[in-house]
Amino acid sequence: MLTPSHITELRAAVGAEGLITEQSQLQTYECDGLTNFRVLPGAVVLPCNAQQVQAVVRFCARHKVPFVSRGAGTGLSGGALPAAGGIVISLARMNRILEVDIANRLVVVEPGVINAHVTQRVASQGYFYAPDPSSQSVCTIGGNVAENSGGAHCLKYGFTVTHVLALEVVLPSGELVQLGSPTLDAPGYDLPGVFVGSEGTLGVATKITLRIVKRPEVVQTLLAAFDSIQAAGQTVSDIIAARMLPSALEIMDALSIQAAEAAVHAHYPVCNGLLLVELDGPRSEVEALMREVQALCRNNGAWEVRVAQSEQERALVWKGRKAAFAAVGRISPNYIVQDGVIPRTALPRLLSEIDRMASAEGLRVANVFHAGDGNLHPLVLYDRAILGQEEKALDLSYRILHLCVDNGGSITGEHGVGKEKQEALGYMFSEPDLATMQLVRCAFDPESIANPDKVFPRPRLCAEKPGPYTPHPLETAGIAEIF
Amino acid sequence: MSTSAALTLEQGMAHLASIVGQEHVRLHGDTIVASPADTQQIAEILRFADANRLAVMPIGSGSKQSWGNPVEPDVQLNMTRLDALHEHAWQDMTCTVQAGCSWAAMQAELAQHGQMVALDPLWPERATVGGIVASNDSGALRLKFGGLRDLIIGMTIVLADGTIAKTGGKVVKNVAGYDLHKLMTGSFGTLGVIAEVNFRLHPLEDHTRTWTAVAPDAAIFAAPLRALMDSQMTPSSVQLRTSKQACALDIRIAAQPECLDEYAARIQSIFGQIAIAESSEAVWQARQQLFDKNDAVVLKVSVLPSELCSISAELQQWAAAEALDIATVGQATGLMTVALHGAPDAEIALIERLRARLTDSGGSVVALQIPDSLRGRIDVWNCHSNALPLMREIKRRFDPNRILNPGRFVGNI
Known part of the structure; x- marks a missing residue:
């Protein structure tokens, strides 16, 4: 619990205008995009520079008060869920683009800068910032760094980590350090590499040096309608086998098409498997490859193949795809968004299995995938008003994740582990794997005050002896077994 | 074997032979060379070394053995028996390969399905996957495909205490847990031994x-x-x-x-x-050719892309003034390889001048190849990062007894 003297210290750190302690205002911060977890923080601070972040984190370190940093709160795994009675550090006021260096293709931003604003800032010079999570019009670069956000175009362009060259970070001790450099391969460990995607557990990024990319000469987007998801999936495999690297390869099933149509009228063909292929690059090359893609679609039985004829048409195609999660709200009172990854080739088999599992529970699952990289977003539809259905839906969504792991995949491709998938992380990684990750955690944050009780399956303390599994004495003696 | 170790050379040899077999242990000077057959044996060797405080140097073909600060290991962990390409899921465009596999051997197998790991490191015929990853080597393809950090999707590593840990996975898109493989890449064997690497693959560039x-x-x-x-x-x-x-x-x-x-x-x-x-x-062999002269100092220089031409031109001007022979090969990414040949004092002065020149833009100069006559006179890493204490703490957590390549890396980590 925060005492009045704590509040005085925090006010000294960020000023009265940067401190929220009013119960009603605190409620704004009690959850992120994963709304079924809610915790009221003790206080919210809104620092406006790195020194203020340092002052707040030093306060937390001094009093062993947990802190959770927060961008726009659009995360889908509970990563920005407050720690009970702890501090939420909102980076919303640190939203300046500090430097644009076109010659070196880099931009330096504060963490509260909105993803899409980076592209807007450099678009007139013909550049863009590649990672494009569906929430890009509101989510922040700081949050993207925490989650290592991807998006539809990461098949070709890579993830946030690909585009972060350097970071200024306030460590959980309150120290300010520079990780990486605007030049490549700075001597030392690749700390930006491990910081990006650490979900706020290693410190607070206060300045981020991003790489920007030249906008391609042309972008062409194709929609192909198939009678089955399997046929759409086979086409994806054929495109990859033909040695192409499209900038995006997306599949939507009948339910998600129906939802997207209801929400944004994207004029999608009504079908069981809709494939979206985007190619970009120099004009002559894109045109040649697009002809090949069209042929592959037809070979796999596509009955409608359509290339967007204008930028408006293209934007509409994407609007439907990016609105798919929220749109599912139009066809179901409640839903759970999942985020698993499987090797691309396992796609047809897994989809049948997910169908079977859903039917057995009397539930519907809408499927949207980044098919090129095997990233599935099953949307488990349910009605909270029906007794027991929410539990069934949650259980199904976790079983889908297990299925992904069993098939050589991952429990999360872009949403992060956060609060939601801590236990699933324990399913994916063994005890020694997790203990090794914990070594990094403890080097950065020995007191476990940065976003505690997230990511890892159970609260761990840095004094715990890491290393291989040590059997309990009772187990060794053959008296008990640990399952 | 170092005098601090409370163990005779014979005892060490005997124990390591009991792990890997007599025929896979030999003596090279005062160093025991042990060649494990699998990850389990690596773990056993490291556990033994850790308990007895023996300095261990993991090694592949040894092509970059002299990079970094010198290390006098008690045990050389020769990884070349772990040389298999375990899995090539060509339809998923991923592969899993053991650290001791030579780069060229791996690429030859991948090419059977028209694929490659999109990286062109030094000495591909000899250099092993593990050594290339540990030293974060990269060549001219980096411009288009990124570096190892962008190509590695998972790893199996063995820690100093024998813990075998997996990180990442076999899918390209994956944000579950910390990316320990990024920490291992370029860590010069100071945090753990890389046993196996999972790569994402690209189609071969045919035309x-x-x-x-x-x-x-x-x-x-x-x-x-x-x-x-x-x-x-x-x-x-x-x-x-x-x-x-x-x-x-x-x-x-x-x-x-x-x-x-x-x-x-x-x-x-x-x-x-x-x-x-x-x-x-x-022409793409040019970078490798800079290492051909044994008595040349070879530097890895990183500059902002916009500085590539000006720094290269300045280096030639300095060289002319100081009667040095300088050859450079710089990528558009700003990564340069620079070979110096001339009087030792002039070489040292030039390195200092270049380091001073790059301070403002955040560039760096690492001395990769140093002739024996200059060893000890050149600061290999010249790392002034304020994150160095954090790097030391990571090292302390991973390798508390400092058995893995002690002193080789930045700040004598």
């Missing part, structure tokens, strides 16, 4: 063409290089070569065969008066 432009001074290339990089063409590689005699800019593009002529015309229009001629793939 490529290389063009070269020649000029008397690198500075002449500054404007066209900037225009090329600002164009919407996507070259696989762009490198600037300079020497006392001349300098050249090489451009390689992979594309549909019918598009290559168009690119030639576009490049020529960017370069205007400077003639562009088709050249051979052999």
Whole structure:
């Protein structure tokens, strides 16, 4: 619990205008995009520079008060869920683009800068910032760094980590350090590499040096309608086998098409498997490859193949795809968004299995995938008003994740582990794997005050002896077994 | 074997032989060379070394053994028996390969399905996956495909205490847990032993063409290089070569065969008066050739891309003034390899001057190859990062007894 003297210290750190302690205002911060977890923080601070972040984190370190940093709160795994009675550090006021260096293709931003604003800032010079999570019009670069956000175009362009060259970070001790450099391969460990995607557990990024990319000469987007998801999936495999690297390869099933149509009228063909292929690059090359893609679609039985004829048409195609999660709200009172990854080739088999599992529970699952990289977003539809259905839906969504792991995949491709998938992380990684990750955690944050009780399956303390599994004495003696 | 170890050489040999078999242990000077057959044996060797405080140097072919600060290991962990490509899921475009596999052997197998790990490191015939990853080597393809941090999707590592840990996975898109493989990449074997690496793959570039432009001074290339990089063409590689005699800019593009002529015309229009001629793939060997002279100092220099031409030109001016022979090969990414040849004092002065020159822009100079006569007189890493205490703490957590390549890395980690 925060005492009045704590509040005085925090006010000294960020000023009265940067401190929220009013119960009603605190409620704004009690959850992120994963709304079924809610915790009221003790206080919210809104620092406006790195020194203020340092002052707040030093306060937390001094009093062993947990802190959770927060961008726009659009995360889908509970990563920005407050720690009970702890501090939420909102980076919303640190939203300046500090430097644009076109010659070196880099931009330096504060963490509260909105993803899409980076592209807007450099678009007139013909550049863009590649990672494009569906929430890009509101989510922040700081949050993207925490989650290592991807998006539809990461098949070709890579993830946030690909585009972060350097970071200024306030460590959980309150120290300010520079990780990486605007030049490549700075001597030392690749700390930006491990910081990006650490979900706020290693410190607070206060300045981020991003790489920007030249906008391609042309972008062409194709929609192909198939009678089955399997046929759409086979086409994806054929495109990859033909040695192409499209900038995006997306599949939507009948339910998600129906939802997207209801929400944004994207004029999608009504079908069981809709494939979206985007190619970009120099004009002559894109045109040649697009002809090949069209042929592959037809070979796999596509009955409608359509290339967007204008930028408006293209934007509409994407609007439907990016609105798919929220749109599912139009066809179901409640839903759970999942985020698993499987090797691309396992796609047809897994989809049948997910169908079977859903039917057995009397539930519907809408499927949207980044098919090129095997990233599935099953949307488990349910009605909270029906007794027991929410539990069934949650259980199904976790079983889908297990299925992904069993098939050589991952429990999360872009949403992060956060609060939601801590236990699933324990399913994916063994005890020694997790203990090794914990070594990094403890080097950065020995007191476990940065976003505690997230990511890892159970609260761990840095004094715990890491290393291989040590059997309990009772187990060794053959008296008990640990399952 | 170091005198601090409370163990005789014979005892050490005998124990390691009991792990890997008699025929896989030998003595090289005072160092025991042990060649494990699998990850389990690596773990057993490390547990033994850790308990007895023996310094361990993991080694592949030894092609980059002299990089970093010198280490006198008690045990050399020879990884070359772990040389299998375990899995090539070509339809998923991923593979899993053991650390001791040579780069060329791995690529040859992947090529059977028209795929590759999109990286062109030094000495591919000899160099092993583990050594390349541990030293974070990369070549001219980095411009298009990124470095190892962008190509590695998972790893199996063995920690100093024998813990075997997996990180990442076998899928390209994956944000579950910390990316320990990024920490391991370029850590020069100081945090753990890399046993196995999972890569994402790319299709082989079937149709490529290389063009070269020649000029008397690198500075002449500054404007066209900037225009090329600002164009919407996507070259696989762009490198600037300079020497006392001349300098050249090489451009390689992979594309549909019918598009290559168009690119030639576009490049020529960017370069205007400077003639562009088709050249051979052999120009991409230039970086490796800088290491050929054993008595040359070879530096890895990282500059901002916009500084590539100016720094290269300045280096040649300095060289002329100091009677040094300098050859450089710099990628458009800003990563340069620089070979110096001349009087030792002049070489040292030049390195200091270059480091001072790059301070403001955040560049770096690491001395990779140092002739014996200069060992100890050159600061290999010159790392002034304020994150060095954090790096030391990571090392302490991973390897509390400092058995893995002690002292080899930045800040004597």
